[in-house]
Amino acid sequence: MPQVMDKEVKQGVQQDEPIVKYENICKSFGDLEVLKGIDLDIMPGEKVALIGPSGSGKTTIIRMLMTLEEPTSGNIIVNGKNLWKMNKNDHLVRANDKHLRQIRGDIGMVFQHFNLFPHMTILENCTTALIHVKKMEKKEAEERSMKMLEKVGLGDKFDAYPSQLSGGQKQRVAMARALVMRPQVMLFDEVTSALDPELVGEVLEVIRDIAKDGEMAMILVTHEMDFAQEIADRVVFLDNGVIAEEGTPEEVLEKSNNERLQSFLHRFRNGNGV
Amino acid sequence: MNWKWDMFFDAFPFVVQGLWITIALTFASYLFALLFGFMWTFLKRIPNKPLNWLVTWVMEFIRSTPPLVQLFFIFYAWPMVPGIGMTLSPFTSAIVGIGIHYSTYISEVYRSGIESVGKGQWEASRALNFTRWQTWRKVILPQALPPTIPMLGNYLIIMFKEVPLASTIGVTGILHMANTYGAHHFRYLEALTIVAILFLVLSYPAAVLVRKLEEKMNRRFDKNEILKEDKGVVM
Structure with a gap:
């Protein structure tokens, strides 16, 4: 059963309202039921790690928040506003593009396969949304982006194209691109899974750095158990489309008696050695 | 063999008079096809089953009927269609006829370009x-269109070679001029040879140019790995 965490104790002073609230979310792809009633609250600034076997629906959870998938039923509330439904003549109807755009501006995402824009330089990758979506002056956008690129250790690459970078560097650019938009919630979708093992460290280092800044809520779908343990305030274990276990990293990764979780962790630690 | 050089030199300036009509018609119908091709591509992308079915069927119909028949229809039959029919000049009929016919092929070129842009690019645009409209303009089209340039160039050459069809409805391009010259002098050999030479002289360098362009694009693609970008690592 999902347990309620006492965030006041864990994070110091916190707002009471969750920034993201999943209410009984179900999602099916055709006949396949991927999520079977997910209830999950994310507090402002909270770092949540989603773990679970592949096919357990963890990526789908964050993709629905980024509006890349539509839930089959249930509500996702962001900052008190219903993401996938809107009011029209006192009726809740399916959200249109405009409604989705208004809400998803507070959310950012980093993808497994980076999805950088290959026809733009590294700097342009970062500035393009600032200029065209946030309507920021080009000069200001470039200053902000350069600062962010330096923060992720790629200030000298601003002129390069994505194809000239290593996987780890691409992923760091992707993070800079998402971060300059200053989202309140940042989603990480298995961001190290597509990387060569020796490049994973540099990417985790940047995430660690971002997490330290604190204000931004983060939801990480990850297979890096040690990393999840290190930076997450809360770990959520998904199995068969439901939340099978959740709690502090210690509670979930070390003290849980959940058999499915045990076997998952066991397989994981033996198989991957991560 | 009774080839006569004096006939050749006499016919040459006469036939060449039609050259600019041939070239103008090529570019005009090409432009028409490029724009109409866009229309088909976007109509097909509208998520509406009956509309898609209709558009697909209309395109299939246009592709499966000979351009010559379409040309005749537009020029001779269209004016008699009640309500929407109107009389078009030979030149305009040719632009519309050849343009619409090739727009269905060019639409496929656009489609392949758009589909070569990975799903990840759409998702990243959404996440930002x-x-x-911005997604199309800033992200998708700048990646989808450059690789189609060689294919579009090929269609320009193909259409250049189709344009003589218009002589059948009286467009005074080089073929028409040669025919007129031949009818006047009861000799077609030299005049038609000139037509062949003109087509060769214009389309061969164009074909070489397109091939060069294609090689250049391919190199650029290897370098930028645009196509590989989204496929990611197979796990």
Whole structure:
């Protein structure tokens, strides 16, 4: 059963309202039921790690928040506003593009396969949304982006194209691109899974750095158990489309008696050695 | 063999008079096809089953009927269609006829370009909160169109070679001029040879140019790995 965490104790002073609230979310792809009633609250600034076997629906959870998938039923509330439904003549109807755009501006995402824009330089990758979506002056956008690129250790690459970078560097650019938009919630979708093992460290280092800044809520779908343990305030274990276990990293990764979780962790630690 | 050089030199300036009509018609119908091709591509992308079915069927119909028949229809039959029919000049009929016919092929070129842009690019655009229009303009088309340039160049050459069809409805391009010259002098050999030479002289360098362009694009693609970008690592 999902347990309620006492965030006041864990994070110091916190707002009471969750920034993201999943209410009984179900999602099916055709006949396949991927999520079977997910209830999950994310507090402002909270770092949540989603773990679970592949096919357990963890990526789908964050993709629905980024509006890349539509839930089959249930509500996702962001900052008190219903993401996938809107009011029209006192009726809740399916959200249109405009409604989705208004809400998803507070959310950012980093993808497994980076999805950088290959026809733009590294700097342009970062500035393009600032200029065209946030309507920021080009000069200001470039200053902000350069600062962010330096923060992720790629200030000298601003002129390069994505194809000239290593996987780890691409992923760091992707993070800079998402971060300059200053989202309140940042989603990480298995961001190290597509990387060569020796490049994973540099990417985790940047995430660690971002997490330290604190204000931004983060939801990480990850297979890096040690990393999840290190930076997450809360770990959520998904199995068969439901939340099978959740709690502090210690509670979930070390003290849980959940058999499915045990076997998952066991397989994981033996198989991957991560 | 009774080839006569004096006939050749006499016919040459006469036939060449039609050259600019041939070239103008090529570019005009090409432009028409490029624009109409866009229309087909976007109509097909509208998520509406009956509309898609209709558009697909209309395109299939246009592709499966000979351009010559379409040309005749537009020029001779269209004016008699009640309500929407109107008389078009031979030149305009040719632009519309050849243009519409090739727009269905060019639409496929656009489609392949658009589909070569990975799903990840759409998702990244969404995550950065671009509008649909911005996504097309800033992200998708700049990646989808450059690789189609060689194919589009090929269609320009193909259409150049189709344009003589218009002489059948009286467009005074080089073929028409040669025919006129031949009818006047009861000799077609030299005049038609000139037509062949003109087509060769113009389309061969164009074909070489397109091939060069294609090689250049391919190199650029290897370098930028645009196509590989989204496929990611197989796990």
